[in-house]
Amino acid sequence: xxxxxxxxxxxxxxxxxxxxxxxxxxxxxxxxxxxxxxxxxxxxxxxxxxxxxxxxxxxxxxxxxxxxxxxxxxxxxxxxxxxxxxxxxxxxxxxxxxxxxxxxxxxxxxxxxxxxxxxxxxxxxxxxxxxxxxxxxxxxxxxxxxxxxxxxxxxxxxxxxxxxxxxxxxxxxxxxxxxxxxxxxxxxxxxxxxxxxxxxxxxxxxxxxxxxxxxxxxxxxxxxxxxxxxxxxxxxxxxxxxxxxxxxxxxxxxxxxxxxxxxxxxxxxxxxxxxxxxxxxxxxxxxxxxxxxxxxxxxxxxxxxxxxxxxxxxxxxxxxxxxxxxxxxxxxxxxxxxxxxxxxxxxxxxxxxxxxxxxxxxxxxxxxxxxxxxxxxxxxxxxxxxxxxxxxxxxxxxxxxxxxxxxxxxxxxxxxxxxxxxxxxxxxxxxxxxxxxxxxxxxxxxxxxxxxxxxxxxxxxxxxxxxxxxxxxxxxxxxxxxxxxxxxxxxxxxxxxxxxxxxxxxxxxxxxxxxxxxxxxxxxxxxxxxxxxxxxxxxxxxxxxxxxxxxxxxxxxxxxxxxxxxxxxxxxxxxxxxxxxxxxxxxxxxxxxxxxxxxxxxxxxxxxxxxxxxxxxxxxxxxxxxxxxxxxxxxxxxxxxxxxxxxxxxxxxxxxxxxxxxxxxxxxxxxxxxxxxxxxxxxxxxxxxxxxxxxxxxxxxxxxxxxxxxxxxxxxxxxxxxxxxxxxxxxxxxxxxxxxxxxxxxxxxxxxxxxxxxxxxxxxxxxxxxxxxxxxxxxxxxxxxxxxxxxxxxxxxxxxxxxxxxxxxxxxxxxxxxxxxxxxxxxxxxxxxxxxxxxxx
Amino acid sequence: xxxxxxxxxxxxxxxxxxxxxxxxxxxxxxxxxxxxxxxxxxxxxxxxxxxxxxxxxxxxxxxxxxxxxxxxxxxxxxxxxxxxxxxxxxxxxxxxxxxxxxxxxxxxxxxxxxxxx
Numbered sequence: 001x002x003x004x005x006x007x008x009x010x011x012x013x014x015x016x017x018x019x020x021x022x023x024x025x026x027x028x029x030x031x032x033x034x035x036x037x038x039x040x041x042x043x044x045x046x047x048x049x050x051x052x053x054x055x056x057x058x059x060x061x062x063x064x065x066x067x068x069x070x071x072x073x074x075x076x077x078x079x080x081x082x083x084x085x086x087x088x089x090x091x092x093x094x095x096x097x098x099x100x101x102x103x104x105x106x107x108x109x110x111x112x113x114x115x116x117x118x119x120x121x122x123x124x125x126x127x128x129x130x131x132x133x134x135x136x137x138x139x140x141x142x143x144x145x146x147x148x149x150x151x152x153x154x155x156x157x158x159x160x161x162x163x164x165x166x167x168x169x170x171x172x173x174x175x176x177x178x179x180x181x182x183x184x185x186x187x188x189x190x191x192x193x194x195x196x197x198x199x200x201x202x203x204x205x206x207x208x209x210x211x212x213x214x215x216x217x218x219x220x221x222x223x224x225x226x227x228x229x230x231x232x233x234x235x236x237x238x239x240x241x242x243x244x245x246x247x248x249x250x251x252x253x254x255x256x257x258x259x260x261x262x263x264x265x266x267x268x269x270x271x272x273x274x275x276x277x278x279x280x281x282x283x284x285x286x287x288x289x290x291x292x293x294x295x296x297x298x299x300x301x302x303x304x305x306x307x308x309x310x311x312x313x314x315x316x317x318x319x320x321x322x323x324x325x326x327x328x329x330x331x332x333x334x335x336x337x338x339x340x341x342x343x344x345x346x347x348x349x350x351x352x353x354x355x356x357x358x359x360x361x362x363x364x365x366x367x368x369x370x371x372x373x374x375x376x377x378x379x380x381x382x383x384x385x386x387x388x389x390x391x392x393x394x395x396x397x398x399x400x401x402x403x404x405x406x407x408x409x410x411x412x413x414x415x416x417x418x419x420x421x422x423x424x425x426x427x428x429x430x431x432x433x434x435x436x437x438x439x440x441x442x443x444x445x446x447x448x449x450x451x452x453x454x455x456x457x458x459x460x461x462x463x464x465x466x467x468x469x470x471x472x473x474x475x476x477x478x479x480x481x482x483x484x485x486x487x488x489x490x491x492x493x494x495x496x497x498x499x500x501x502x503x504x505x506x507x508x509x510x511x512x513x514x515x516x517x518x519x520x521x522x523x524x525x526x527x528x529x530x531x532x533x534x535x536x537x538x539x540x541x542x543x544x545x546x547x548x549x550x551x552x553x554x555x556x557x558x559x560x561x562x563x564x565x566x567x568x569x570x571x572x573x574x575x576x577x578x579x580x581x582x583x584x585x586x587x588x589x590x591x592x593x594x595x596x597x598x599x600x601x602x603x604x605x606x607x608x609x610x611x612x613x614x615x616x617x618x619x620x621x622x623x624x625x626x627x628x629x630x631x632x633x634x635x636x637x638x639x640x641x642x643x644x645x646x647x648x649x650x651x652x653x654x655x656x657x658x659x660x661x662x663x664x665x666x667x668x669x670x671x672x673x674x675x676x677x678x679x680x681x682x683x684x685x686x687x688x689x690x691x692x693x694x695x696x697x698x699x700x701x702x703x704x705x706x707x708x709x710x711x712x713x714x715x716x717x718x719x720x721x722x723x724x725x726x727x728x729x730x731x732x733x734x735x736x737x738x739x740x741x742x743x744x745x746x747x748x749x750x751x752x753x754x755x756x757x758x759x760x761x762x763x764x765x766x767x768x769x770x771x772x773x774x775x776x777x778x779x780x781x782x783x784x785x786x787x788x789x790x791x792x793x794x795x796x797x798x799x800x801x802x803x804x805x806x807x808x809x810x811x812x813x814x815x816x817x818x819x820x821x822x823x824x825x826x827x828x829x830x831x832x833x834x835x836x837x838x839x840x841x
Numbered sequence: 842x843x844x845x846x847x848x849x850x851x852x853x854x855x856x857x858x859x860x861x862x863x864x865x866x867x868x869x870x871x872x873x874x875x876x877x878x879x880x881x882x883x884x885x886x887x888x889x890x891x892x893x894x895x896x897x898x899x900x901x902x903x904x905x906x907x908x909x910x911x912x913x914x915x916x917x918x919x920x921x922x923x924x925x926x927x928x929x930x931x932x933x934x935x936x937x938x939x940x941x942x943x944x945x946x947x948x949x950x951x952x953x954x955x956x957x958x
Binding site: 483484514515516517518521522539542543545546547548550551555557558559606801802804805806807808809811813814815816830 | 856857861863864865866868869870871872874876879885899900901902903906907908909910911912913914916917919921922924926
């Protein structure tokens with residue numbers, strides 16, 4: 001088999017492995033990574049100081065590689081390449097033979113040759129290990145300096161700021177991000193960053209770094225202009241240099257200023273050796289972004305098979321958030337092309353700067369700069385990449401909307417080759433093909449093509465294309481819930497709320513046809529409960545509830561029920577534990593501790609449910625709503641009360657949150673968890689909303705999911721105090737209850753929200769829709785009118801009628817048969833049941 | 842013809858009173874070891890319906906605890922286990938024509954639910 005050795009396991013090296021495994025090419029792959037960790041997301045490195053863990057950034061694991069049949073070695077650098085014998089040797093002396101060698105060695109941080117740059121508190125920012133050192137040096141210190149005001153420098157400044165240090169950025173050039181921004185954009189960025197408390201020093205050439213003999217700080221930087229700056233730590237993040245030493249040593253051609261020269265196929269001067277990513281030099285350029293690196297990896301993989309893909313350079317347009325500021329740069333940002341014309345819009349009131357560079361004839365977009373507002377980026381990028389003719393007045397593309405409607409770029413205007421999702425390289429043609437193959441809804445297109453599942457920046461554009469294609473096919477999305485209502489759940493919610501409808505009969509008479517069914521009835525029941533919070537077994541609501549809601553228990557496969565008392569936060573007294581055991585014994589129930597940190601009791605006959613609950617309520621239990629589309633448990637770790645590492649009382653918070661939201665009816669079940677520190681023992685990031693303690697308060701995560709389609713929750717807001725945390729959760733949950741579709745968990749709901757996480761943050765944090773107070777009021781009303789449904793039920797003899805096995809006898813269902821297994825009852829299999837029934841007859 | 846009619850003079854049994862029924866929902870009665878699901882739909886004609894309680898797909902006595910409604914104009918109950926719909930008048934399963942449950946003749950006389958055998 002073809003032996004492929006991949007040197008380097010950064011994002012690009014990993015992408016190469018993934019692509020090769022997914023291809024039809026038969027190869028034995030060996031990965032040699034210098035870092036001790038498998039590939040991780042370097043782009044989001046600074047998030048490690050704002051709630052993410054190194055594990056969150058991981059793109060793969062050793063186990064995953066093992067499953068793929070990839071041989072992987074980490075923490076060992078390749079020391080030399082023997083091209084004649086086709087063998088690489090590592091620093092530890094191990095040797096690997098190759099047929100094809102792939103160099104994905106990446107780059108290293110450039111450290112300016114300044115005297116003193118090797119002092120202890122002088123660091124670089126490139127790897128997770130670097131972050132560990134930065135954190136160690138920052139401990140109990142006050143000031144941090146980042147040398148470098150480019151893209152990487154500002155990312156690094158974000159990390160230093162997140163550590164709580166007074167942050168300075170020192171840049172040699174006169175402006176920030178000189179490569180991507182023009183002077184105006186650069187100035188606006190500076191203004192915004194300074195407003196965030198980061199101090200910017202430009203046109204500063206550092207001459208020497210010295211240890212500070214007096215004063216509180218450890219170092220002093222002396223500048224060429226005579227000035228100086230005292231600091232505790234310096235992090236160099238002033239650009240990268242390709243890691244090409246291996247290639248030099250074995251005689252491959254490298255560029256004058258570094259970088260391993262490659263051709264269209266990413267082949268080096270030795271046709272059995274490829275170079276991809278930031279170590280490669282193509283057309284005299286290093287491509288320091290991840291997307292071009294991925295394209296190189298794909299081109300290199302294709303050379304081993306039959307269809308050869310060429311790398312033809314890449315567009316370096318970029319959109320990102322630096323220190324929370326939106327920055328976008330497209331094409332020729334500086335207007336270098338002869339005869340080009342610029343349009344500039346600047347609003348210092350809201351700190352927004354936009355600039356267009358247009359061809360001499362005014363027809364084509366050559367470049368753009370956006371600072372403070374990137375909402376036009378996607379549209380402008382499409383004009384630029386596809387050479388679409390600009391409207392007659394190009395300035396309307398960047399002017400505020402009230403100054404004249406910007407002409408919308410219709411999806412139909414885009415050619416099939418237009419890249420819609422640059423994260424996953426999905427073109428408009430790919431989307432159209434997926435729809436041709438029958439994947440027509442937005443969610444289906446996303447699942448099929450992976451479009452819009454990366455950064456999510458193309459969500460709106462993707463929706464436009466899907467809608468446009470649907471219309472072109474004469475299709476209409478049928479959003480009707482069932483044959484009785486031509487509504488989505490959201491529409492039904494609005495109708496019930498606006499018209500103050502209080503019963504299903506009223507709803508179907510006014511807005512539906514027929515008598516309803518098991519789809520629309522529970523949906524209406526849930527909405528009525530969310531809005532008016534009546535006891536779910538009120539006579540007029542009984543027929544709307546699924547059997548689980550009607551009998552306030554979950555029906556199991558043999559027609560018996562499970563009983564799930566609420567154990568808030570998973571905290572329970574010994575006395576209550578004993579009661580659970582006694583009740584289970586008395587009614588011969590199977591007991592199991594579930595993932596929700598509670599004890600479920602299985603096998604209860606319908607006629608025993610009231611008696612069981614009477615005993616549980618007597619002992620102080622409440623219903624756990626395991627049967628409802630409602631809050632399940634709020635899982636917690638023991639927190640700062642017991643744990644050596646805990647920084648907040650996670651149990652108390654979990655108890656508060658669970659007691660606040662218990663009983664809230666929603667489009668689907670929802671779960672939560674509270675962890676007392678970043679070790680995250682409660683697994684809050686797999687929950688619909690998760691809370692993780694920080695030294696300063698709480699980080700809130702939203703829209704995670706375990707189960708069939710696991711999804712990591714997104715960081716929503718950081719360092720919240722108790723009050724703000726609850727306010728955000730109130731709004732978040734009520735907005736979900738209002739707008740989600742039937743049986744839509746929060747993760748899918750957010751994926752389908754136009755604007756995704758950012759939109760949700762705007763609605764909840766900034767109250768962009770002006771409904772914050774209303775959402776909170778609605779939640780408070782529900783919290784105030786909470787009742788334990790079981791308590792209400794057993795107090796009402798009329799309601800207990802339902803729990804008779806037979807209306808005309810006191811007998812029990814003799815055909816429900818249990819057998820014993822591991823000392824507990826379980827439902828008999830159909831075969832066992834037949835045998836036992838035959839014997840007794 | 843007249844002979845046959847005399848031979849099976851229908852036998853009726855009183856199952857329960859009207860107050861035992863739950864509007865727009867079901868309950869269960871037992872006759873000679875056989876379980877019968879009874880549904881009371883006050884705004885329909887007739888108002889009461891009876892089919893076997895055994896769910897032949899889920900294999901448990903549960904149909905009386907299903908949700909009632911209409912599908913394509915037919916009054917149905919949805920199995921609480923796997924959600925197949927059974928016609929309240931005929932016992933037919935809408936999703937699978939190989940499967941059905943028994944249907945019984947019931948009537949409401951003087952606030953009593955009578956089953957004809």
